[in-house]
């Protein structure tokens with residue numbers, strides 16, 4: 668696939684299954700991620716790999732977070748939350764390890780991690796896989812962050828659910844962009 672077609676056609680997976688991008692494919696995806704633009708060469712990216720066998724534990728983290736913040740959650744709601752970990756055979760947490768107080772604003776460090784996450788999704792497609800980027804309240808929860816081995820200055824930008832698309836969706840319809848652009852000229 669030509670790079671420009673990949674960029675124009677990427678579409679999130681609806682349903683994911685095995686095989687997961689592991690081994691060499693995962694290495695290539697991470698190698699792509701660290702080519703994200705990086706102001707100040709801070710290398711702000713952090714990646715936490717949650718392999719298949721750790722998904723139940725990740726599901727417990729999600730459910731515990733929900734229970735902490737919504738104590739009245741029913742057992743069914745909590746069970747649904749646990750199940751989210753099984754959306755895909757591999758989960759990759761992408762975070763920005765931010766360094767406050769340097770010349771590069773923290774928002775730029777977080778944006779760089781967002782760019783890395785997008786590169787991972789694109790690399791997944793290039794390698795025959797697909798994924799979907801999720802966040803939700805657990806992404807912004809201190810307890811979840813610490814349980815994943817991340818620190819107080821780390822900002823989770825996404826949980827990337829990765830695998831093989833069950834039924835590749837019909838090719839994405841071209842998206843309109845003209846209404847989002849205007850050309851600026853200096854006054855006068």
Ligand SMILES: Cc1cc2nc3c(=O)[nH]c(=O)nc-3n(C[C@H](O)[C@H](O)[C@H](O)COP(=O)(O)O)c2cc1C
Pocket residue numbers: 677678679680799800801802803824825
């Ligand atoms: C930072 C970020 C967080 C997201 N979090 C969620 C989420 O928690 N749940 C969800 O359904 N979609 C979430 N999305 C959107 C999906 O990843 C996806 O982009 C969207 O469903 C549109 O599909 P598309 O990627 O095929 O255009 C998020 C996207 C971004 C960029």
